[in-house]
Amino acid sequence: MFRFTSIVKFLIVLFSALLIASCTPQHKLVYLQDKDDRPATRFDSLPSPYLIKTGDLVHLDIQDFNLESKEIFTRERDHMRGGGTGQNNIGDPQLYVSSFSVDDTGYIHLPVLGSIQVGGMTVEEANRVTQLRVNRFLKDATVKLRLVNFRVSVLGEVSRPGNYYVFQPQVNVLELVAAAGDMTPYGNREEVMLVRSVNGMEMTIFLDLTNRNVLHSPYFYLHPGDVVYIQPNRVAKTTGFATIPWGIIFSAISSTILVINFVR
Secondary structure: OHHHHHHHHHHHHHHHHHHHHHOOOOOOOOOOOOOOOOOEEEEOOOOOOOOOOOOOEEEEEEEEHHHHHHHHHHOOOOOOOOOOOOOOOEOOHHHHHEEOOOOOOEEEOOOOOOOEEOOOOHHHHHHHHHHHOOOOOOOEEEEEEEOEEEEEEEEOOOOEEEEEEEEEOOOHHHHHHHHHHEOOEEEEEEEEEEEEEEEOEEEEEEOOEEEEHHOOOOOOOOOOOOOEEEEEEEHHOOOHHHHOHHHHHHHHHHHHHHHHHOOO
């Protein structure tokens, strides 16, 4: 009897230790903590802002009191109202069909306004150039130019990995993670990998989303084409505890103990 009791105690201690080891500590699951014991992340230089390139799609919105003149310069998109693309979207997908493509020479070709060079410019610079062209035709009109081919990807330990199309001026890492259904409990929130192409070269940046200082990082907001990879927690994933059917194991142990007691 003493031997049987010792075996039961040993099994309970063993599986309790395994269960504790498979759990992710609470402080590793909380975003944007105040980590005063860690110095703020320093960057030698800020990355260059995104520059419009060939193949990009821009949407032109002209605000003017004269609605008839406004329609001359923009494309109609009423037929898309209430529709959807079936893709993973952040923002308004209706802008996509009413946009203008940047050609091989960096120009967009607009009704009445003609061709305007926007390649190699930031969105703000392209907006100013377009505003000057519109001023030739309309008085007191306001131009709002937006980039609509904004696609980012998220991989790894999230509920819904994949490509996400952003139809708004900007999106940050946390918004992308939220759109992907948040990280799983095994996602490494302290070393989120961001892959970005700069001047044809791939660069890798690691972000600590548990540290509030990440809000001030120049890499917190994403650029078109960015890839975010949520790495698995080394302890929880590499040991294989994430895939162990704990319910079945404990049920089997309980049944075994009951059978042994009955037999004895």
